[in-house]
Amino acid sequence: MRADARRNLDKIVEAAAAVMAERGAGAPMELIARRAGVGVGTLYRRFPDRNALIAAMGQHYVHSLAEALDRAAERAPDAWSGLREFVLWAGDPGRGALAAALAELPDETFLNMAEFARTRRRWLERLDGLVRRAQADGRMRPDVGTEDVVSLMNLFACHPDSLPPHVAERPARFLGLMLDGMKAEAAEAAGDGPGGTGMVTGSSRV
Amino acid sequence: MRADARRNLDKIVEAAAAVMAERGAGAPMELIARRAGVGVGTLYRRFPDRNALIAAMGQHYVHSLAEALDRAAERAPDAWSGLREFVLWAGDPGRGALAAALAELPDETFLNMAEFARTRRRWLERLDGLVRRAQADGRMRPDVGTEDVVSLMNLFACHPDSLPPHVAERPARFLGLMLDGMKAEAAEAAGDGPGGTGMVTGSSRV
DNA sequence: ATCAACCGGAATGTCGTCGTCCACTTGTGG
């Protein structure tokens, strides 16, 4: 691979991440190309179609999640604070938009992404461990679960443009409110809870 | 106005409300027409452009909000439960999408909508009263305010298609979590709160 | 019975985006 080609590839990946974060998976290819300072032709030679590009983004994304979780877990004084910090970080719309993009991807795209799946699973397991610890510590309600944390993280995972302005401006406020709602102290007195029969069971996004 | 024309008008209004609720303000006019069992021509004769249609929807919407609030307030045993019930009702994405549609409207559209503004103000005042009462009762944290309640209500006010599936399926779970986070018991121990210096001050949607 | 009001939806025009293609430029090995 020629040196300039390599450089362009890097620029494209970077630009794609940025553009998709702010406009979603459907962002015009030309926008991405321009942001990378490159012609559409170049973009299409590297990634034959949009899905190829998104898939490449996915690798990055899931790795960064796993890393962030580990970091939060080891730095925080206890499981619950670690969880809180992580959710606040990961729930930022800019990051979430990429998750949304990945979720829109047709399944075929993932056929040969074994590593992706592996990383994802490991990450989920660690998250689950953290949740259990927080609950064991008596800091977190027992009637919310790992799935809820994941949901929370992905709550605002859509194009920032389609988020109500209140949220786009201060996502952390709402995430914080929900985290407060997950604290042990906030457990319902009677039938006043988050309104469900336990866990959210749908498939998650990330 | 001829009887059949009148009938069609009603059908259009009803269909527009339904379609906009599920597809946002930008929903194809033809879709609305078809849902109403009417040709696009008819739709355009009644409402010269999309904004006219949205404005008409707005009247309905704000009235229904005001009514619902009154209902909740008088039926609930106390201010906090009334608030909770109202938010759960009003925060449903189907309803919220119309609010989003209204918010997208260019300002000129509202020039001659004095009644709209009046109803809106009255509604906001009552909501504020309810919040104060809930706080006075010691059921609601003092560091969240009316604006937050409104934000909450409009949190999921966007086209359901662009909501993460988790949310679209169970909006009440997340609303419930946030409401729990607003309860007095969930107040932060120290710097652990919803992450802000008080109220959200941006302009609200409804 | 008459006719103005009303209707449906085909037709037209616009817009934004995709993905291809090729004439031109540039890095690199000899």
Added chain:
DNA sequence: CCACAAGTGGACGACGACATTCCGGTTGAT
């Protein structure tokens, strides 16, 4: 320094999704 394979950019044709117009046919009211 050269020759040429590798790489580049962006004009271009095709497309699909929509808004809006227009008019021949239909229907309610008198």
